[in-house]
Every structure is written in C-alpha cells, then in structure tokens.
Amino acid sequence: MRFLVKRLASAVSLLFGATLIVFLLLSPAFDDIAFNVLGENATPAQAAELNAELGLDQPLIVQYLHWLVGALTGDLGDSLFSTESVAAALSVRMPVTVALVILVTVLSGVLGFAIGIAAAVKRGWLDRALQFIATLGDALPAFIIALFLVTLLAIQLGILPATGYTAFADDPGAWARSITMPVIALTVVAVAGIAQQVRSSMIATLRQDYVRTLRSRGLSERRVVLGHVLRNASTTGLTSLAVQVVGILGGAVVIEQIFALPGLGSLAVQASGRADIQVVLGTVTAYVVIVVIVNLLVDLAVAWLNPKVRLS
Template identity: 40%
Template sequence: MIILRMLLGRVLSLVPLLLGVTLFVFVVMRFSPVDPAIAALGDSNPTEAQLDQFRSENGLLDPWPVQYGRFVWQLLHGDFGTSVITKQSVGATISTALPLTIQLTLMGLVIAVVFGLLFGVVSAIFRDRWPDQVIRIVSLAGVAAPAFWIALLLVQWLAVGQGLFPTSGYISPQDSFGGWLNSMTLPAIALAAPVAAQLTRIIRTSMVEELDKDYVRTARGGGLPPVVVVGRNVLRNALVNPLTVLGLRVGFLLGGAVVIETMFALPGMGQNMIQAVKDGDTAKVQGFVITIAAIFVLVNLVVDILYVIANPRLRSRS
C-alpha cells in the first residue's frame, strides 16, 4: 500500500511538473536571438516575403499562448511535433538519439557505483589511515573537477598521448561490440568521475556512522568475521542514504551527457539538443527536454521505491 500510494502521488505530480518544464523551455526559447525562419532558409538568401511566408506556414506568427497550446495538445496525443528546420518528426529524432544517451548514462552510472562503493568502503574500513587519506584527497579533487575538464585530460593522456582510445566518434554495438566499448569508455569515465567521487564521500560517511554503532561492536565481540559484519549488516544499512542521493545523481549524469556527447561527437540527445538551440528549433528542444525530465522523474520514483524496500523502519512506521 505504501508503494502504491507513492506511485499514485508521483504519477499525479508528473503532469504539472512536465507541463512546467515545457512552459519554461517555451518561454526561454522565445527570447532566443535565433530566428527559425532565417535558420531554415538562410542558405538560399530569402527575401522578407519568403521569411514571412515560412513563419505563417509553420505557425510562428501565432500568439505565444496559441503556439504553446498547440504543442501541449500534440503532446497529449503522443506527438512531439515536427521540426520547422529539418521537417522531420521530433519523436523520430528522439527515438534515434535517446538510445545512445541511455547507453552513456547507464555506463557512467555503473562505473560511478562500482568505484564509489569500492573506495567508500575501503576509506571507511581504514578510517584515518593512509588509504583513507589518499581516497579522501582524490574524491575531493573529483568532486571539484567538472566533467568536461576531466574529459579533456582523458583525451590528452589516453587518446592523443597513448592512442588507446579514439578522440571522437561512435560505433554501434551491432556493428562492433569492441568498437562500441572503445568509443564509449572515455566519455563514460569523464561523466562518471564526479559522481563516483561524491558517492565515495557519502558512502564513507554512512559506513563510519554504522561502524560506530553498538550492534557492530556486539557482532564483533560475538566472534563474527569482519567480512560478515561489514558485508551483511553494515554495508546494507549504510547504503540506505546513498541510495536516495543516487537518484539525483542520475539527473546529473543525464545533464552532463549533453556536454560530453558534444565533446566526443556522439550523436545522442545532447548534441542534437545543442544544435536545436542554435537553430532556434523550439519543438525539438521542448521534445528533448521533456523526455529527459520524464526519465529523471521516473528514475527517482524507482529509487524512492527501493528506498522504502531497503528501509524497514520506514515501512513499519507507516
């Protein structure tokens, strides 16, 4: 019942949230200095009459509330609209670009969770000793370093310097799994590094709090091996708080993918979105943003459900 109530509340709150996102993007795009008519017809040196005709045919001369209402109406019917620049369906463009962004986000998430969990546990176990000091310095540097700067260092060291990875480009896993892994490794590491550093700090703090509790001392005094105490009890209890933070970090990964995809010339949502902003393509920008926002909300809903499952005290209290 708790989970069903949470699902119902989040689904109901999803509608005004996504409408607010579309309204915000719509208003921001209206202040863009880029004229979609000029962006679409600029190569042919159009006259003012041709520009006005283009704006009239594509509804760009309609009042803002009419344009926004048209977009919302199409959205309610599962239609993201049509790009006024490329004349292609926005939904078709999203279906092509979204899989790559999801691949990059999931790969970055796995790397962040694995290294954050490993370094966080080691740092807590060796508290105030040299492994803890080294990991704390590295994690603080990772939190302070932006993903794009880490990407530049990785390209300089491993791609240009050592030639181990390509500097840009994308290979589909259907064409070559090895080539896909090679083309996605550096972008995923650059995207995951700040998140891994943050998770390391959070997991270390949660682990230290659990290790200082009475039940841990009792378990150790009873002769239980440290591996059993840490793995079965301490780690499980310590991961409740990092689990809630992980949902927010997924949003960071989705947002960071916009920059990382552009730097590595990956044809995902990020590169398409930046090009749409340059072109003043409102329909495409709104479609991309609302898709990312919906994914972010759904991921946080899943994380909240896992939090209820992992926290028996919350269930018993309710």
C-alpha cells in the same frame, strides 16, 4: 502499493511541471522563430503568416496545451529547418545518451559504494586518499579529463579512437572502444562524490548502538557491515547517485561534443545554435524524462531498503 502510486503520481506531476517551465523559459525565443527560418530579409507580413501557420499567434497556454497533447501521443512536432520530425531525431540520438548514462551510473554506483565502504571500514591512508580524490574530482570538470584521455589513450598510445561512434548492433567491439573514454571521463567525476557520501553515512551508522550490540553477539565484521550497516547507510548513497545523474547528463552534453557522439547533447547544441525551438524543447523533455525515471527508481530502491520510507 500506496507508496508506488504516490511516487508514480509525483513523477507524472514533476514531468508536466518541468515541461511547462521549459516551455515558458523558451517562449521569449518564439518571437524570433519566423525570422530565423525565413531570414533577416523577411517582411513582417511574411513573418506573421509563418507564425500563424506554426500556431505561434495563439496564447502561450494554448500553444503549450497543443504541444502537450501532441507529446502525449508521440508527436513532438517537426524541426523548423528540416523535414525530420523531432520524435524521429530523438529516437536515433536517445540510445547513445541512454547507453552512456546507464554505463556511467552503474560504474559510478558500484565503484562509489565499494570505495566509500572500504574508506569507512579501513580508514587510515585509504580514507585520506578518498578525501584527496573527492576534492580533485570536484575541481576537475569532465571535459578536462576527457582531453587528457584523448591525449594519452588516443594520440600517444593509439589504443582507442579519439572521436567517432559505432552502433552496438554494427560492431560490439568497436562500440565498446568508441564509448570507453566518454564513460571514464564522466565516471571519474561522479564516483568521488558518491564515495564521499557513502563513507560519511557508513561512519555515522557504524557508531550506532545497535552495531555494537550486533558485534557483541558474535556476528562477523563482514556480516555486520554488509548485512546491516550497509542497508541502513545505502539510502544516502543512492540519493547521491540520483543527484549525480543530473550532473552526468549535463556533462554528457560537452562530452558528446568532444568525442563526436551522436547523442542528445550534440543534438541540443546544434538545435540551440540555429534556434530550432521544437528540437530544443523535445531534447530537454527527453532529459527530463530520464531524470524523472532515475529518481523514481531510486525512490523505489530506497523504500525497499528502508521500510520507514514506505510508511512516511
């Protein structure tokens, strides 16, 4: 229980710290908000009036605390260029990005662990193939893979739609077809790195003395690997998976643009293009929340697998 409380407190502190840093990084753009909304022909008096109306004439820390209080109550403000609230915009876009991230994370974790374990145990050509794939995965960004998939599966073969998105509630089959290529593009990039970390950790663990002792007692290789070695080596793989989630979120921004997915990434690009600071701040906050939650879940999983972590 103490470990859980400490991790929750750390997650909350990280969330507050990250939002403060984001707010401070965006603060230089606050001076241009009035002219972005009113147009370049606006007078200084008109700009000052709008700044006072938006609370931008107050000290920066006061602005942040005002925003933070609203965020804690679910009020992230309104878009500067429409009547839509930021919370409403995020509620529509968030499910698309969250579904994409969950699918890619699960697939990357399952495939990464499976390939890494096989490469560590079998070695030989499979291990060499993993090294090649890992290098290729690091060299090829997700958008290159996405463009290749569009050319092959959508244009040449015509088995999947090139762009567009269908909600799961409207048509599960169409939803699966619309999200397949984005998931593949992001998974290919993430799985190689995870597999490489799992392989290295498994090889190091297989060389431990206790593994030789378990084998000498007559335990089957399957039981030794899956029952003991994997439990000790999986913490490195899970940590790598948590790191990959950040990359998945970053890649999703570009992937959503390529496949015209109405997610947080496309919303962030649109808001940045027109300097809609409130929407940008809300979108970045949503990303931070996702990362904090994923890292918290990984910490709990690592603590469950390794009791020493709970005592540290």
